Amino acid sequence: MKILNLKVNGYKNLKEKTVLDLTSCSNYAAFIGLNGSGKSNILEAIGLIFSVFYHNKTVDFKYNLKYVIGKNTVTLADGKMNVEGIAKAIPKKDFELYLPNNIITSYSGEELRLWEEVYLDSYAEFFKDLKKKRSAVPDLLYINKYSWEIALIALLCSDKPQVKKFINEVLRIGDDVDVIIELDNSKYGLYETNEALSLVKRISSLKEQAKDGIIHINEIRTLDLNQQSNLDFCKKIFYFLFVTSMPEKGPKVNVDKIIQKISLQFNGYDVKKLSEGEKKLILITCINDILSDKNTLVLLDEPDSHIHIERKRAIKNLVEKNEHFTLLTTHSPSLLNCFDEHNIFILSDKDENGVIPIKADKQKHLSEISGGEFSLMDATMVASTQKDILLVEGTNDYNYLNEAWKRFKSDYPNFNFLMINCGGAGNVGAILEQSILPILSDNQFCLCLFDDDGAGKNGMESVQKMTTEKEKKNIKCLLHPRHSSFPEDMKEFFMEDYFDVTAYRDLITAEIAKKQKFRDYEQMPKAKGVIESNYKKFPDSAYSNFKVFLNKILEEQSLFHAK
Numbered sequence: 374m375k376i377l378n379l380k381v382n383g384y385k386n387l388k389e390k391t392v393l394d395l396t397s398c399s400n401y402a403a404f405i406g407l408n409g410s411g412k413s414n415i416l417e418a419i420g421l422i423f424s425v426f427y428h429n430k431t432v433d434f435k436y437n438l439k440y441v442i443g444k445n446t447v448t449l450a451d452g453k454m455n456v457e458g459i460a461k462a463i464p465k466k467d468f469e470l471y472l473p474n475n476i477i478t479s480y481s482g483e484e485l486r487l488w489e490e491v492y493l494d495s496y497a498e499f500f501k502d503l504k505k506k507r508s509a510v511p512d513l514l515y516i517n518k519y520s521w522e523i524a525l526i527a528l529l530c531s532d533k534p535q536v537k538k539f540i541n542e543v544l545r546i547g548d549d550v551d552v553i554i555e556l557d558n559s560k561y562g563l564y565e566t567n568e569a570l571s572l573v574k575r576i577s578s579l580k581e582q583a584k585d586g587i588i589h590i591n592e593i594r595t596l597d598l599n600q601q602s603n604l605d606f607c608k609k610i611f612y613f614l615f616v617t618s619m620p621e622k623g624p625k626v627n628v629d630k631i632i633q634k635i636s637l638q639f640n641g642y643d644v645k646k647l648s649e650g651e652k653k654l655i656l657i658t659c660i661n662d663i664l665s666d667k668n669t670l671v672l673l674d675e676p677d678s679h680i681h682i683e684r685k686r687a688i689k690n691l692v693e694k695n696e697h698f699t700l701l702t703t704h705s706p707s708l709l710n711c712f713d714e715h716n717i718f719i720l721s722d723k724d725e726n727g728v729i730p731i732k733a734d735k736q737k738h739l740s741e742i743s744g745g746e747f748s749l750m751d752a753t754m755v756a757s758t759q760k761d762i763l764l765v766e767g768t769n770d771y772n773y774l775n776e777a778w779k780r781f782k783s784d785y786p787n788f789n790f791l792m793i794n795c796g797g798a799g800n801v802g803a804i805l806e807q808s809i810l811p812i813l814s815d816n817q818f819c820l821c822l823f824d825d826d827g828a829g830k831n832g833m834e835s836v837q838k839m840t841t842e843k844e845k846k847n848i849k850c851l852l853h854p855r856h857s858s859f860p861e862d863m864k865e866f867f868m869e870d871y872f873d874v875t876a877y878r879d880l881i882t883a884e885i886a887k888k889q890k891f892r893d894y895e896q897m898p899k900a901k902g903v904i905e906s907n908y909k910k911f912p913d914s915a916y917s918n919f920k921v922f923l924n925k926i927l928e929e930q931s932l933f934h935a936k
Contacts (some may be wrong), residue, residue, distance in 0.1 A: 374440060374441070374442045374473050374667065374669065374670055374697060374698050375398075375440060375441050375667045376393075376395050376402075376419075376439070376440045376670070376698060376700070377394075377395060377396050377439045377440055377441060377446075378393055378395060378437075378438075378439050379391075379392070379395070379415075379418075379419070379436070379438050379439075380390070380392050380393075380435075380436060380437040380438075381415075381418050381434060381435075381436050381458065381727075381838065382434060382435045382436070382727070382865060383433065383434030384417070384418045384432075384434040385411070385413060385414045385417075385726055386409075386411050386414060386722050386727070387411060387414050387415065387434075387727060387728055388688070388725075388727030388728075389726045389727050389734060390514055390724055390726045390727035390728070390729055391411070391727040391728045391729075391730075392730070393415070393558065393718070393730050394730075396891075397715055398715065398716045399693075399713065399716060400692075400695065400696065400698055400699065401692045401693065401696070401698065401699040401700070401701065401712075401716055402555075402699075402701075402716050402717075402718065403700075403701050403702070403703060403708075403709055403712055403717045404700070404701070404703075404717075404718050404719075404720055404721035404730070405702075405703055405704060405705075405709055405717065405718070405719055405720070405733070405749065406702075406704065406719060406721075406722070406753060406756065406757060407704065407757040408591060408704065408727065408908075409544050409594045409722065410720045410721070410722045410756075410757050410854070410880075411478075411720050411722050411728035412674075412703075412704075412720055413616065413674050413702060414701035414728070415700070415720075415728075416478065416672045416700060417487050417491070417675055417809045418434070418436065419438070419670075419672065419700070420478060420487065420491040420492070420513060420518050420672065421478075421490070421491055422436050422438050422449055422450075422478065423472070423473070423476055423512075423513065424491050424494060424495070424513060425449070425452060426449060426454060426468045426472055426910055427472065427512040427513060428494040428495060428498065428512070429465070429497075430494065432803075435451055436449070436450065436451065437449070437450045437451075438450070439668075440698075442472075442473060442668055443668070445457070446809045447471045452633050454468055456471055456693065462879060462894060467629075469616040471480075471514075473583065473668050473669060473670045474510070474511050474627035474666060474668040474669055474674065475510050475511060475512055475513070475514055475664075475669055475670075476514070476669070476670045476671075476688050477511065477514045477516065477660050477664055477665060477669060477670075477671050477672070478513070478514065478515050478516065478644065478658055478671075478672040479517065479657065479660060479671075479674065479675070479676060480515065480517060480554075480670070480672075480674045480845045481674045481676075481678050483680050484895055485903070486717065487515075488515055488863060489514060489740075489899075492514075492515035493517075493625060493834055494513075494625070495511045495512045495513035495514070495515075496511060496515070496625075496626065497625040497626050498511075498512065498618065499511040499616065499628055500628050502809060502864070508611060508698045508871045509637050509929070510756055511606075511612075513545070514664070514893075515789070516656055516660065517656075518652065518656075519619065520583070520615065520619070520656065521652045521655050521656055521671060522635040522636065522637060522644070523611055523614045523615055523618065523635065524655050524659035524660075524663075524919040525638070525644065525655050525659075526552065526590070526593065526611075526614065526635075526639060526657050526838055527607045527608070527610050527611040527614075527659055527663050528540060528607075528655065528658060528659055528662070528663065529546075529550060529590050529594075529609055530590075530593060530603075530606060530607050531602040531603065531607050531662065531663060531705060532593050533603075533604075533606075533662055535655075535662065536658065536660065536662050539654075539687075543651070543684070543687070544647065544655070545758070546639050546640075546644075547639060547640065548590075548891075549589075549608070549639060550589070550590040550637055550638070550639045551588070551589060551590070551637065551639070552587070552588045552589070552590055552593060552635070552636075552637055553586070553587055553588075553633075553634075553635070553636045553637070553638070554575065554576055554580065554632055554634070554635050555630075555632070555633040555634040555837060556576070556577055556580070556589065556631055556632060556633065556880045557630075557631055557633055557769075557837060558577065558629075558631075560629050560630065560631045561573075561631065563596050564617070564631070565603055566877050568599075568609065569596065569613040569615060569617050569632075570617070571613070572596070572598065572609075572610075572613040572614070572620075573613070573617050573631050573632065574597060576588065576593075576680060577875075579592050579593075585866065590718075592762075593610070598610070598613075604663070607663045608663060608664060608933075611659065611663060611664060611813070614632065614635070617630060617631045617632050618630050618631070618632035618635060625661045629838045635849075636781060643655050647681035648679070650679040650680035650681055650684060653676065653677075653678065653679055653680055654684060654688075655682075657676050657682060657688060657691055660673075661691045661692070661695050661697075662691075663696045665695060666696070666697065667696035667697055669695070669698075669700055669804050670697065670699075670700075671697055671698070671700070672699075672700050672701075673692075673699060673700070673701040673702070674701075675701050675702055675704070676701055676703070676704055677703055677705050677708045678774070685705065685707055685708045685711065686711050688708060689708070689711035689712060692712075693712075698741065704753075709733070709749055713733075714733050714734040714736070714737035715732070715734050717732075717733035717734075717737075717749075717754055717864060718730040718731060718732060718733060719731040719736065719753050719756045720732055720756065720757075720758060721756035721812050723756070723757065723758070723759060723812060724812075724814075724816060728833060729756075729803040729812065730748060731752075731756055731811070731812065732869075734861065736749055736752040736808060737749070738799070738807070738821070739752070739803060739804050739808055740809055742796075742799075742800055743794075743795060743797065743798070744794030744796050745766060746767065746794045746795065746797075746800075747793065747794065747795055747796055747800070747804055747808075749795055749926070750805030751794075751808075752761070754791055754793075755791065755793065755809055755812065756812055757818070758791045759814075760789055760790055760791045760793050760817075761789075761790050761791070761817055761818040761819065761820070761930055762792075762793060762809065762813070762817065762818070762819040762820070763791070763792040763793065763819075763820050763822060763926070764793050764795055764804065764805060764809075764819065764821045764867075765792060765793070765795065765822050766795060766797060766798045766801065766822070766823060766824060766828075766829065766832070766925075767794060767795070767796060767797055768794055768796075769868065769901075769904075769905055770794070770822070770868045771792060771823075771867055773793040773869070773871070773872075773904075773908060773910065773919075774792065774822075774868070774919070775792060776908060776909065776916070776923070777919035777920075777922070778923060779917075780913050780916045781916070781919075781920060781923065783914075784920075785923055785927070787927065788923065788926075788927060790820075790926075793794055793809075797822055797828075798824065798828040798831065798832035799831070800831055801823070801832050801835075801836060802832065802835040802836050805819070805821065805836060805839070805848070809844070810843065810848075813845075813847065815847060816847075816934075818847050818848075818849075818929075818930055818933040819848045819849075819927055820846060820848075820849055820850075820851055820883055820926060821833065821836050821848070821849070821850045821851070821929070822850075822851055822853065822926075823850065823851070823852050824853055824863055824865070824868060824887060825852040825853055825854070825855070825866035825867075826865040826866075826867065827865075829853075830852070833850040833851050834854065836848070836850050837850055848857055848934065849929060849933070851925065851929060852866070852925075853866055853867070853868060853870075853871075853922060854922060854925045855870075855921075856871065856918040856921045857921075858909070858918070869900070869901060869904055869917040870918075871913045871916070871919045871922060872904060872908075872911065872915055872916070872918070872919075873914065873918065874917070874918070875902045876904075876911045876912070877900060877904050877907065877911075877912075878900075880903050880907060881900060881903055884898040884903070885897065885898065897918040
């Protein structure tokens with residue numbers, strides 16, 4: 374199963390221009406954006422669309438979702454299902470022939486609206502099937518932090534080498550695991566007769582036979598559930614424990630939970646002491662290695678939250694190795710740096726007509742040519758900001774200008790820019806053309822700042838040529854303006870020339886005074902390096918010349934917005 378493209382118009386900030394083309398992606402697509410950019414909204418919209426066809430729900434937005442499943446290419450559009458090669462729309466009774474086997478969602482948010490509007494119906498249908506003595510899998514499965522103990526039990530029962538490696542090396546859990554399950558036998562009648570209830574009764578019997586009611590994991594591993602394989606057994610363990618421990622009785626679910634509590638212990642420790650990141654990895658591993666097949670769609674909302682940076686690669690490995698299709702969201706560039714850039718989309722919510730997905734492959738290229746100075750997070754900030762933008766040549770320019778503004782912040786309360794480090798004067802044009810121009814709105818001002826030297830002038834000329842050809846009126850270039858005390862006969866002017874020489878002259882002199890021999894004097898301290906190492910220690914007076922620069926930037930901004 375693979376999603377090819379998606380159009381949404383009318384769901385939250387997903388409007389007319391929200392068009393996702395995933396045809397070039399492999400078995401996953403990853404979305405990055407700031408909070409509120411629409412990442413989770415995409416997952417929610419997909420869940421709502423499929424709920425129309427699984428449970429005959431209605432939605433108040435327009436959509437067109439195209440995917441491949443098996444040998445069929447299916448389009449879901451505003452309540453109708455069409456399959457390539459079949460002239461007429463598919464009738465409701467045949468929908469299930471062309472839908473994913475199931476959709477599994479792991480959602481990081483605490484809000485229950487999505488659960489109530491989308492997944493509760495599937496949950497209720499699942500319990501109806503159980504009451505009819507059928508063993509079913511929820512069409513739309515919603516897994517969150519309340520399911521991790523169940524997921525761990527399923528993993529502990531698995532024979533898969535990669536699962537065993539995860540249990541032993543990542544979680545550091547051996548074979549000696551005790552399971553404590555608290556049951557309420559009075560709830561049996563609500564389930565009638567089905568496989569889930571049969572499992573619970575056998576667990577109850579094991580508790581009665583065990584010392585202190587503690588069941589060893591091996592006793593669960595050796596149960597006979599009429600399984601076709603070990604994988605089938607692990608799935609049944611998960612789903613039977615899930616349906617007997619998760620329900621909350623209400624208008625749509627006419628059962629209550631039998632299992633009141635599950636806890637596990639190993640090496641004398643309660644497994645609840647595992648970190649939040651480890652628990653998240655348990656859920657993701659269970660979804661990928663136990664619950665999913667090639668016709669499953671997996672939706673992961675910020676799967677890397679709470680996970681240590683060293684473990685983020687484990688998520689990448691889990692996502693890439695499977696046959697099923699995964700859509701995931703994140704705001705972590707460290708996770709996305711592990712992924713193929715062709716599968717990454719930056720979401721821009723600046724356009725009032727909808728969220729615009731931007732392929733990240735060009736942004737990765739910009740990161741490479743800038744030596745990593747222009748990052749994926751910079752591209753994400755550009756895609757999301759409504760601020761005016763400053764492009765500076767390099768790291769030192771970025772640091773010095775930012776520090777000067779912080780020193781005189783009270784004098785410049787309206788200095789509100791997104792400042793981007795381009796990693797060199799020659800990179801400004803490429804970053805402007807490939808990352809900023811496509812999403813720079815007409816009322817946004819972009820100012821490109823250059824040293825007054827050969828490299829700066831060349832960079833400025835290339836940008837001016839480009840903006841003239843593209844007829845962009847909201848982009849301007851500026852050589853660093855000279856302050857009044859700078860010698861008039863000097864041909865070049867650098868960002869460092871704003872600093873008063875008294876701020877670093879004594880530091881250089883002190884370093885020279887330490888020299889003891891000829892070889893020492895061959896390695897004289899350079900002013901550029903001394904400033905770079907000490908600029909934060911300089912007094913405010915050393916930054917006074919920067920006010921000329923700050924004033925000029927604000928002047929150019931005001932001139933643009935006054936037009």
